[in-house]
Every structure is written in C-alpha cells, then in structure tokens.
Amino acid sequence: MSHGLDHIVHAVRDLDAAADLYRRLGFSVGARNVHPWGTHNRIVQFDRFFIELLTVGEPEKIPSHGDGALSFGALQRDYLAAREGLSMLLLASDDAAADLRRFAAAGIAGGDLFSFGREGRRPDGSVVKLQFSLAFARDPLSPQAGFASCQHHYPENFWNPAFQVHANGARAATAVVMVADNPTDHHVFLEAFIGTRDLRSSSIGVTAQAGRGDIEIVEPVSLRDQYGITVAPEGEGARFVGLRIAADDLDVVERLLRDHEVSAARHVGRLVVPDVCGATLIFEQGTV
Structure with missing residues (x-):
C-alpha cells in the first residue's frame, strides 16, 4: 500500500x-x-x-x-x-x-x-x-x-x-502528470503499483490517488486542454511530462519568474513553466 x-x-x-x-x-x-x-x-x-x-x-x-x-x-x-x-x-x-x-x-x-x-x-x-x-x-x-x-x-x-522553505512559496507536489495515447491501458499497472483500487477513470484519462499526491495519466489532447502543453509522439506507453506544485500565491510566483526572465503562462487557473530541462512545472494556488 x-x-x-x-x-x-x-x-x-x-x-x-x-x-x-x-x-x-x-x-x-x-x-x-x-x-x-x-x-x-x-x-x-x-x-x-x-x-x-x-x-x-x-x-x-x-x-x-x-x-x-x-x-x-x-x-x-x-x-x-x-x-x-x-x-x-x-x-x-x-x-x-x-x-x-x-x-x-x-x-x-x-x-x-x-x-x-x-x-x-x-x-x-x-x-x-x-x-x-x-x-x-x-x-x-x-x-x-x-x-x-x-x-x-x-x-x-x-x-x-x-x-523546505522556497522563495516561490511552493509547499507540496500535488500530482505527477503523465501522457499516453490510451491512459486506461495503464489502469491495471497503477492498481498493482499503488496497491489500491482507488482509481478514477474519465473521458480525459486515469487518476490514481496515492494517499499524498496523485498520479494522473491523460491523453495528448487533454494535456493540451488542461495545461497548455503539446508533446510530440515519442515511442509507446505512458511517460512523465509534468509535476503539479501547490504554492501560496501564484502572483508571487509569476513576479519572481518574470524578474528572473523565466517564461511562464497562465492556463486554466494555473501557472505553467514549460521546458524546465525537458519537464514542465505546473504551479497551482493553495497549500497542502
């Protein structure tokens, strides 16, 4: 478990x-x-x-x-x-x-x-x-x-x-984001890996609640719609693309990134930082 x-x-x-x-x-x-x-x-x-x-x-x-x-x-x-x-x-x-x-x-x-x-x-x-x-x-x-x-x-x-004190006010990782052409293909593996059947399937993907933080597998179109991320096809199966991070105040994060000349974009209430050495960091409002 x-x-x-x-x-x-x-x-x-x-x-x-x-x-x-x-x-x-x-x-x-x-x-x-x-x-x-x-x-x-x-x-x-x-x-x-x-x-x-x-x-x-x-x-x-x-x-x-x-x-x-x-x-x-x-x-x-x-x-x-x-x-x-x-x-x-x-x-x-x-x-x-x-x-x-x-x-x-x-x-x-x-x-x-x-x-x-x-x-x-x-x-x-x-x-x-x-x-x-x-x-x-x-x-x-x-x-x-x-x-x-x-x-x-x-x-x-x-x-x-x-x-654990960060200038951007980051507090916790809320979810790991993966992308796959067919998220439900990985449902059985996630159940075995986490040791629970507490998984949620929907039209946009599969979410596994790990007890502290989620594992989210979405289709490429859902990745674009939810996070504004477009990924090129790269082999088979699911792969990690992003990490969702809860921060105290997105306005503070946005100002800090602007001052440090780091590109970021607001998307559906989140602040998305693409291409952080091949990963995407997704800041969202709230403490955990």
Whole structure:
C-alpha cells in the first residue's frame, strides 16, 4: 500500500545548470551528492516529497542491467542518451522488501531490492547517516517511465524543514502528470503499483490517488486542454511530462519568474513553466 509520493527523478545532462535554473524558479536547491554507482544528484525538498535532480557524473561506474534486474544508474544513463526530463517516480514506503514481494506477486517487479547509504549534511554542516531501499516496478507498456517504492531508514536525518522553505512559496507536489495515447491501458499497472483500487477513470484519462499526491495519466489532447502543453509522439506507453506544485500565491510566483526572465503562462487557473530541462512545472494556488 502506498503512503504517497516520495520523490521524482529529474534526469539532466548538466546538474549545476539545472540547479541554477531551479533557483531562478524560486526553489532552494541542495548541494551535490555523489553515488558510488556513478550518478550525482541535488535535492529540492518539500514536506515528505522531493525532486531529485540527477545526472550521470561518472559513466565508467554505471553498472549494467542484470538478468531481469534493473540498474538504477543504467536506467538514468539510457534515458539521458535520448532526452532530459522526468524519468522515474518513487512512492513512499515503510517496507520496501514487502513492496517487492507484492510487485512480484502482481508480475510487475523490476529486480532485486536495491539498498544503499550515503552521508548527508544538516544546515549547520553536521554529518548524518542516510540509507534507502528501493523496490523497482515495471509497467511493461511504458519503457520510458521508471517506477519504484522508496524506504527511508533514517527519515529523521533526511527530512528537514530548513530545506523546505522556497522563495516561490511552493509547499507540496500535488500530482505527477503523465501522457499516453490510451491512459486506461495503464489502469491495471497503477492498481498493482499503488496497491489500491482507488482509481478514477474519465473521458480525459486515469487518476490514481496515492494517499499524498496523485498520479494522473491523460491523453495528448487533454494535456493540451488542461495545461497548455503539446508533446510530440515519442515511442509507446505512458511517460512523465509534468509535476503539479501547490504554492501560496501564484502572483508571487509569476513576479519572481518574470524578474528572473523565466517564461511562464497562465492556463486554466494555473501557472505553467514549460521546458524546465525537458519537464514542465505546473504551479497551482493553495497549500497542502
């Protein structure tokens, strides 16, 4: 059972340039972290959700995919070989091993449990221990989208209110937006991934309520109508295109973006920022 959205991976080719763009968007961005398998990241944190800006920093260290098992580093490397953008969604978990067993029973498991740790730093510079376990899932119809659940073994060392204050007033991610020619084709996978049948289907798509934040899959025409986004066809299945973010005041966000020369447009009561290193950020009024 999902405990909500935990984080989304935003794969970028130039990590520092992406961090600078996110700062211009009004976000607080963390320092560079280095993974032993060759990827580097920087974090934009909210209360119990974060955006992981990630790049391949040391390609020679990236492990290959195993027999029926996913390599996190190889997945991001292969994604970046074709494009930048939102590459993987991870749900919050208090037992990744149990999630993996559930995924396996549903036929969507993506390999063995992936556990790792690293050091983190608090705002005062003190070092703390961080450790995570990931259970990968595969939507066989969506080769361009990665899925997993994420267990934080020392959550008290990771989540920090000091990192969650943003100049744009952003408070939370309300939904991850995906696009697919036939959203209902992914209904069964979403049910198995989230562990609930609480999905809503309509003429414009499918929405899965993850407990804290939604996963929304819409048709291209609905993506255009709801968010003003037009995407070119790119392979099969569903793929991530945007992240909806609740902010205190859209007028404040709009002024900040204008001052920082970031293009944005109002659309159906939202403020849409296209082409943020291949992703679309969608600000909407309200706190969560």
